[in-house]
Amino acid sequence: xxxxxxxxxxxxxxxxxxxxxxxxxxxxxxxxxxxxxxxxxxxxxxxxxxxxxxxxxxxxxxxxxxxxxxxxxxxxxxxxxxxxxxxxxxxxxxxxxxxxxxxxxxxxxxxxxxxxxxxxxxxxxxxxxxxxxxxxxxxxxxxxxxxxxxxxxxxxxxxxxxxxxxxxxxxxxxxxxxxxxxxxxxxxxxxxxxxxxxxxxxxxxxxxxxxxxxxxxxxxxxxxxxxxxxxxxxxxxxxxxxxxxxxxxxxxxxxxxxxxxxxxxxxxxxxxxxxxxxxxxxxxxxxxxxxxxxxxxxxxxxxxxxxxxxxxxxxxxxxxxxxxxxxxxxxxxxxxxxxxxxxxxxxxxxxxxxxxxxxxxxxxxxxxxxxxxxxxxxxxxxxxxxxxxxxxxxxxxxxxxxxxxxxxxxxxxxxxxxxxxxxxxxxxxxxxxxxxxxxxxxxxxxxxxxxxxxxxxxxxxxxxxxxxxxxxxxxxxxxxxxxxxxxxxxxxxxxxxxxxxxxxxxxxxxxxxxxxxxxxxxxxxxxxxxxxxxxxxxxxxxxxxxxxxxxxxxxxxxxxxxxxxxxxxxxxxxxxxxxxxxxxxxxxxxxxxxxxxxxxxxxxxxxxxxxxxxxxxxxxxxxxxxxxxxxxxxxxxxxxxxxxxxxxxxxxxxxxxxxxxxxxxxxxxxxxxxxxxxxxxxxxxxxxxxxxxxxxxxxxxxxxxxxxxxxxxxxxxxxxxxxxxxxxxxxxxxxxxxxxxxxxxxxxxxxxxxxxxxxxxxxxxxxxxxxxxxxxxxxxxxxxxxxxxxxxxxxxxxxxxxxxxxxxxxxxxxxxxxxxxxxxxxxxxxxxxxxxxxxxxxxxxxxxxxxxxxxxxxxxxxxxxxxxxxxxxxxxxxxxxxxxxxxxxxxxxxxxxxxxxxxxxxxxxxxxxxxxxxxxxxxxxxxxxxxxxxxx
Numbered sequence: 001x002x003x004x005x006x007x008x009x010x011x012x013x014x015x016x017x018x019x020x021x022x023x024x025x026x027x028x029x030x031x032x033x034x035x036x037x038x039x040x041x042x043x044x045x046x047x048x049x050x051x052x053x054x055x056x057x058x059x060x061x062x063x064x065x066x067x068x069x070x071x072x073x074x075x076x077x078x079x080x081x082x083x084x085x086x087x088x089x090x091x092x093x094x095x096x097x098x099x100x101x102x103x104x105x106x107x108x109x110x111x112x113x114x115x116x117x118x119x120x121x122x123x124x125x126x127x128x129x130x131x132x133x134x135x136x137x138x139x140x141x142x143x144x145x146x147x148x149x150x151x152x153x154x155x156x157x158x159x160x161x162x163x164x165x166x167x168x169x170x171x172x173x174x175x176x177x178x179x180x181x182x183x184x185x186x187x188x189x190x191x192x193x194x195x196x197x198x199x200x201x202x203x204x205x206x207x208x209x210x211x212x213x214x215x216x217x218x219x220x221x222x223x224x225x226x227x228x229x230x231x232x233x234x235x236x237x238x239x240x241x242x243x244x245x246x247x248x249x250x251x252x253x254x255x256x257x258x259x260x261x262x263x264x265x266x267x268x269x270x271x272x273x274x275x276x277x278x279x280x281x282x283x284x285x286x287x288x289x290x291x292x293x294x295x296x297x298x299x300x301x302x303x304x305x306x307x308x309x310x311x312x313x314x315x316x317x318x319x320x321x322x323x324x325x326x327x328x329x330x331x332x333x334x335x336x337x338x339x340x341x342x343x344x345x346x347x348x349x350x351x352x353x354x355x356x357x358x359x360x361x362x363x364x365x366x367x368x369x370x371x372x373x374x375x376x377x378x379x380x381x382x383x384x385x386x387x388x389x390x391x392x393x394x395x396x397x398x399x400x401x402x403x404x405x406x407x408x409x410x411x412x413x414x415x416x417x418x419x420x421x422x423x424x425x426x427x428x429x430x431x432x433x434x435x436x437x438x439x440x441x442x443x444x445x446x447x448x449x450x451x452x453x454x455x456x457x458x459x460x461x462x463x464x465x466x467x468x469x470x471x472x473x474x475x476x477x478x479x480x481x482x483x484x485x486x487x488x489x490x491x492x493x494x495x496x497x498x499x500x501x502x503x504x505x506x507x508x509x510x511x512x513x514x515x516x517x518x519x520x521x522x523x524x525x526x527x528x529x530x531x532x533x534x535x536x537x538x539x540x541x542x543x544x545x546x547x548x549x550x551x552x553x554x555x556x557x558x559x560x561x562x563x564x565x566x567x568x569x570x571x572x573x574x575x576x577x578x579x580x581x582x583x584x585x586x587x588x589x590x591x592x593x594x595x596x597x598x599x600x601x602x603x604x605x606x607x608x609x610x611x612x613x614x615x616x617x618x619x620x621x622x623x624x625x626x627x628x629x630x631x632x633x634x635x636x637x638x639x640x641x642x643x644x645x646x647x648x649x650x651x652x653x654x655x656x657x658x659x660x661x662x663x664x665x666x667x668x669x670x671x672x673x674x675x676x677x678x679x680x681x682x683x684x685x686x687x688x689x690x691x692x693x694x695x696x697x698x699x700x701x702x703x704x705x706x707x708x709x710x711x712x713x714x715x716x717x718x719x720x721x722x723x724x725x726x727x728x729x730x731x732x733x734x735x736x737x738x739x740x741x742x743x744x745x746x747x748x749x750x751x752x753x754x755x756x757x758x759x760x761x762x763x764x765x766x767x768x769x770x771x772x773x774x775x776x777x778x779x780x781x782x783x784x785x786x787x788x789x790x791x792x793x794x795x796x797x798x799x800x801x802x803x804x805x806x807x808x809x810x811x812x813x814x815x816x817x818x819x820x821x822x823x824x825x826x827x828x829x830x831x832x833x834x835x836x837x838x839x840x841x842x843x844x845x846x847x848x849x850x851x852x853x854x855x856x857x858x859x860x861x862x863x864x865x866x867x868x869x870x871x872x873x874x875x876x877x878x879x880x881x882x883x884x885x886x887x888x889x890x891x892x893x894x895x896x897x898x899x900x901x902x903x904x905x906x907x908x909x910x911x912x913x914x915x916x917x918x919x920x921x922x923x924x925x926x927x928x929x930x931x932x933x934x935x936x
Contacts, residue, residue, distance in 0.1 A: 021434055023301035030427040033415075034234050036242075040250040041222030042146070044241050045415040045425075047229045049408055052879050056230020057408040058124040058138040060145050061416050063225075064218040065118045066194040067260055075198015076206065076214045078115040079156075079163055083211070084122060085113075086155040089148030090140055093155075094804070099137065101865040104128055104872035107799070108811065117194050117342065119420055125409060128872050129232060135240070139228075143244050146224055149215060153208045160203055161807025167197050169810050169833050171764040173277040173657070181463050184271025185286070188263045191342050220251040225419040229408040262288065262345045269461045270480055274471040277763055279653035280332065281354035281466040281473075283365050285372070288459035289346045297422045304438050309338040309348075311392060311442065312451055315384045316375060319495065322586045323371070325577075328642050330360040331367055332649075338454065340421075348454040356653050358473035361466065365475065369483060374492040376455050379448030383497035389439050390594030396435060398596060398615060401545035403428045460484070467656060501583055503591040503621065505628050509732025514723065521898050524888055525719065529731045532707035536892045539717040540884055545596075547619055547715040548885045549612040551626065552893050553708045556606040558743040558822070560698065562675060566689040567698060569682070570644070571603045574695045577643040578636035580628045585639065592621070599625045601703070605676075606742035606821055608702040616716045623729035630706050630733055635695050644687050651684040658760040659768070662933045665756055666770050669929055674747040706733035708740050710892045714885035744822040749774040753926055758933040765935040767839035770831045771846055772929045773922045779824040781899055784817070785870075786910050786918050787826065791816035792866030793858050793915065794850070798830065801845055808838045826922045836934045843932065854923050857916040870907055 021027075029035065034046040066077045085107070087093055100111050105127055113122045122145050124138050179195060186192035226245065228237055265288075296302045316336035324333070333353040341347040350372055354364040417423040426434070462484070464474050475483075512530040520526050524538040557568035579585045598613045599622060610629060614622040654660050663681060671677040711730055713722070749772075777783075791814055798812040815829040830846050877883040878900075887900045 021300050021430075021437060024299050026298045027300055027303060027424040027426050027434075028430060029425050030430075032427070033411075033425055034238050035415075035425070036238075038221065038242065038246050040246065040248050041220075041224075042245050042248060043225040043419060044238070044245070045225065045227040045229075045412075045418075046234055046237050046241065047411055048232065048234050049229050049406070049411060050231045051405050051407065052126075052876050053231050054128055054130065055408070055876065056127050056129045056135070056138075056228065056232055057412055058127060058142055059227045059412055059416075060122050060142045061225045061227065061419055062120040062122075062219060063118070063223045063257070063420060064120055065116050066196045066198075067117050067190060068218050068257070069194065069214070071193075072202065073206070073210065073214055074194065075163070075196075075200075075203050076211055077120060078196050078198060079159065079203065079206075080149065080151070080211060080215055080219075081113045081115045081120055081122075082159050082163065083151040083155060084145050084149050085111075086159060087150040087152060088141065088144035089150060090144055092150070096141055096144075100124065101796070102861075102868060103134055104865075104868035106869050115196055117191060117196060119416075121416065126872070126876065127230070129230060135232065135237075139240055139244050142226055143248065146221065146245070147219060147248055149219075151208065151211055151215065156208045156211060158804070158807050162803055162810055163197070163203050164200055165808065165834060166810040167200060167203075168764060168766045168835065170197065171766075172659075173275050173279075173763070176275055176763065177273055177278065177465055180273035180275075181271055181465070184269050184461060184463055186262060186342065187265065187269055189343065190260045191262070217255055220254060221245070221248050222251055222254060223257070225415070227412045227415045229411045260343055262341070262343045264288070264459055265461075266458050268477070268481055268484065270477045271461070271463045272465070272474050273463070274466050274468045274474070275763065276468045276761075277656050277658065278465060278467040279650075279656050280356050281361055281364075281464070281470055282351060283354060283361070283368060283465075284349060284351040284461075284463050285368075286341075286350075286461040286463075287348040287454060287456050288341065288461070289348065289454075289456070291340070291344050291346050294422050298424050300434055303424055304434065306339070307435055307438055308442060308446075308450060309454075311385075311388055312380075312447055312454075313338055314388045314391075315380050315447070318388065319375075319384065320371065321589070322498075325584065325586050325639060325642075328645055329367060330355055330363040332646060334368060334371065355649055356467065356470060358470050361464070361470065361473035362475060365464075365480075365483065369487050370490050370492050372455075373487045373490045374495060375451060376487070377492060378494045379451055380444060381495060381497045382444050383500075384495075385442075385444050385447055387590060387593040389442070393436075393439055394594050394596055396432060396439070398545045400428075400432055402543050405543050498587070498590070500590055500593075501587050503583065503588070503624060503628075504581075505624065506581055506632055509627055509631075509728055511724075511728040512731030512733075513727055514731070521891060521896070522884075522887065522900060524891070527723075527726070529727070531731060531733055531735065533709060533711060533730050533733065534892070535711040535713065535726055535730060536888055537713040537717055537719060537722070538715075538884055538888045539719065540715055540881055542715070542879055542881050542884075544716055545615045545617075546881050547614050547616055547622075547713065547717060548881055549610075549614075549622065549626075549714075550712045550885070550889055551610040551612075551706075551709045552712070552889070553608050553702075553705075553710070553740060554606065554742050555608055555702060555708075555740045556604050556742055558605050558745050559701075559740070564691070564694055564698060565676060566686050567691050567694045568603055568702075569686075570690050571695060571698050571702070572601060573643060573647070574635060574640045574692070575601050575629065575633055575699070577639045578634040579639075580625065580634050581632040583634070584636065595621055597622045597625065599629065601629050603698075603702050605745075616718065616721075619722060620725050620729075623725050627729040627732065630703050633696075633699050633703070635692070635699075637692050640692055640695075644690065647682075648684050648687040651682060651687070658762040658933070661758050661760050662768055662770065662931060665758055666929075666931050669754060669756060669931060670749060670772065671747045672750045674745070676745055676747060705735040705738055705740070706730070707735040708738055712885065712889045712892050714888055715881045742822060748823070749825065749827075749927060750929060751925075751927055753928050753930070755930045756932070758931070759936045760933055762935050765836055766833050767836040767932065767934040768831065768833045769839060769843045769846075770929075770931040771829065771843070773828040773850070774825055774927045774929075775922050775925055776823060776825045777818070777921060779818055779820045781897070782906050782910070783826075783918065785903070785906055786914055787816040787818050787828075788870060789863065789866045789907075789910060790828070790858075790915055790919060792869060793862045794828075794830065794853075796862045796865060797849060797853070798832075798846065801849060802832060802834075802842055806838070806842065806845070808834050808842050826918070828919075828922050839932060839934060843930065847928075850919070850923060854916065854920040858912050858919075860912055863912050863915060867907060867910075871904065874903060874907070 320334040352368040514527045516528040527535040560568040812832040
């Protein structure tokens with residue numbers, strides 16, 4: 001059963017009073033969706049959606065995955081997916097990818113695919129459909145993916161290495177744990193022996209014809225669906241789909257798909273796994289439940305079950321969240337969930353994340369059972385249900401108000417679920433009506449009855465995962481059986497509701513008036529308040545129920561002395577774990593029930609800020625909370641110490657991951673081993689340097705003078721309505737204008753070449769290379785755009801050189817940027833993971849290619865691809881409040897800099913010479929850090 005919440009947010013609309021929906025009547029299909037099936041068996045879904053304008057998503061689903069593989073084909077379904085980008089009947093070699101990148105569809109980001117045990121999905125997303133030829137080409141690609149992947153011998157052989165590198169990249173501790181537990185999760189099923197990535201011995205040796213045989217056997221119209229959503233004419237698109245895809249031949253005597261149900265188990269299935277790199281232990285209980293019958297899934301009574309279970313598990317998780325703040329337990333986290341498992345089973349799960357140490361395993365297990373038994377025995381309270389229903393109700397309302405702002409892929413997700421699982425595809429209006437009805441009628445008695453039904457005597461799976469050093473604490477099967485059998489006798493008390501506390505400041509603010517108003521760039525308004533605070537406001541049409549706000553002042557922990565540095569670094573944690581005013585963090589969360597309010601204070605290196613997101617109807621609550629974080633911060637030493645204890649334990653556990661050694665080395669080397677290198681990554685020993693008694697003084701220094709702050713508002717703003725709120729809660733802040741500035745603490749990149757090699761023990765042998773070139777250089781917006789273009793170009797180059805030509809990586813990570821503060825500098829980063837045998841060669845290739853590009857210049861075609869993608873992305877981002885919030889924030893905090901003005905003009909002006917020049921500038925002083933990690 002897919003997440004009903006996810007589907008709901010896609011389709012919801014229509015506030016008002018509606019007639020009751022009959023529980024067993026089939027739900028109607030969204031009238032805006034065009035769905036059909038061709039004579040050859042192919043299903044299509046077509047819908048118009050103009051958010052964002054001028055773009056469309058083209059996808060094809062195959063009800064085929066790793067479960068269709070024979071044992072000697074383990075990994076071929078996924079391997080075939082890779083071949084779809086290496087040659088098609090109408091697009092030989094890489095010509096399809098090349099074409100897509102020319103129109104701004106980036107490989108890996110917009111052009112991608114995914115294989116699972118049960119299906120394979122191919123995607124061409126965010127396509128700028130400005131010409132009919134582009135639409136026709138995308139449809140032709142989908143058609144070729146259906147039946148014309150060439151998979152020639154050269155393409156097959158060259159991809160073997162890429163698959164191995166993907167296995168190497170993904171084959172960390174989480175992958176090994178999953179593999180170790182699969183025989184227990186899927187006991188007696190083929191799911192236990194299919195991992196999608198496959199058997200590397202088979203990947204290395206299978207014959208080309210074996211791949212083609214799998215392809216022609218399973219890729220056929222009756223197992224395929226095309227989904228196309230975007231800003232186009234539906235009638236014309238449907239006609240084009242029918243014309244092209246009807247040409248695909250209907251399968252003759254097709255092989256029937258075999259179902260692989262998951263067997264029931266009367267006795268407990270108990271599995272354990274230990275790994276040297278596991279950072280902590282975990283314990284889980286899983287209760288398998290039969291999925292709803294295929295034919296019943298269109299009924300409201302069936303479709304809404306997932307939503308009701310979401311309410312139930314939300315109450316369970318909320319109760320643990322409250323409990324976790326009261327005391328330091330052996331359990332770090334406790335999570336309840338319900339959803340689809342595999343095949344014909346759903347699962348209710350209880351998962352505990354356990355602190356490291358043999359001595360913590362059994363206390364954690366006992367506590368998990370006690371808290372679970374408390375639910376089972378006593379159920380929920382009315383207060384718990386009311387709180388969660390209020391939150392769910394507010395989400396429904398927000399989705400309604402933003403019903404016209406759903407991206408294309410959200411619709412496609414629901415169509416794929418319909419194709420694979422027969423879930424309904426209802427309209428926004430029906431969806432809102434249906435789930436409002438659930439919330440209005442869902443009683444405490446129903447919730448408690450459904451809760452009890454989740455716990456079964458049979459179909460139970462228990463698993464324990466530990467690090468190798470904690471394996472001695474794993475309980476025996478006999479002990480686990482005994483513990484489960486004894487749950488009903490555990491001495492647990494009924495949960496008692498806590499009285500709700502309102503969010504109100506202890507001292508009401510004294511409003512301060514707006515004393516001046518002026519219009520500034522891009523339609524924004526600037527208010528200056530009597531207390532000196534400046535407020536920038538930009539109303540936008542992009543979302544009806546979204547309002548963003550940032551309060552900003554220069555300074556940050558850069559102005560703190562070294563002795564107080566670590567205390568200042570953790571001020572945010574102290575404020576968030578403590579709550580605000582008279583409210584603890586739990587009481588604050590409850591006080592915000594039924595509202596969409598996110599307020600987070602930050603103390604970063606160069607600034608102090610408060611970042612906020614809310615809705616117009618909750619704006620006053622947000623401003624009230626901002627006011628209280630300025631004037632009534634709460635510092636709960638017990639809560640903070642408990643949080644720091646957990647943080648320290650996590651930092652110690654982190655060291656078990658070999659990659660942490662590389663992260664630490666890179667962090668310290670990049671800043672030339674500066675004392676404040678931990679601005680990025682903390683060490684466990686840093687926690688001991690925190691002095692809680694300094695927190696109030698640090699807060700006062702950073703946030704005690706609100707007149708120094710600039711307040712930036714973007715989104716659904718009614719200036720008339722918001723003005724008195726701003727005058728009360730921002731105008732009511734007191735302080736004097738000091739013109740605070742950040743301080744340059746002297747962190748610098750190392751000069752000249754620096755090479756470090758790290759050797760680490762690791763279970764899955766792989767090597768990682770991190771390369772960074774830096775140079776101090778003047779900042780300009782044009783140079784920032786040039787660096788973004790350079791990044792796109794080197795992405796293309798290293799994908800070609802390291803992946804396509806040498807089969808040495810699955811992917812590379814690159815970043816080219818210019819940092820403005822505290823010291824302007826250019827930085828260029830390239831990193832990748834690979835076979836230890838290839839590391840030296842590929843590292844050398846990266847350095848040589850960067851040097852070559854700085855001498856010979858970049859390829860004009862690569863530059864054009866990068867420019868096209870950036871132009872498309874900029875236009876797309878301009879329909880989001882986040883983009884305009886960043887633009888206004890920059891304008892307000894950088895002395896009127898307008899990074900939207902002429903952005904397209906500047907991007908189109910930058911030529912290959914300019915890109916070459918800035919690359920040469922970066923490389924010239926040879927300030928390069930190369931950090932490599934290889935297995936011992």
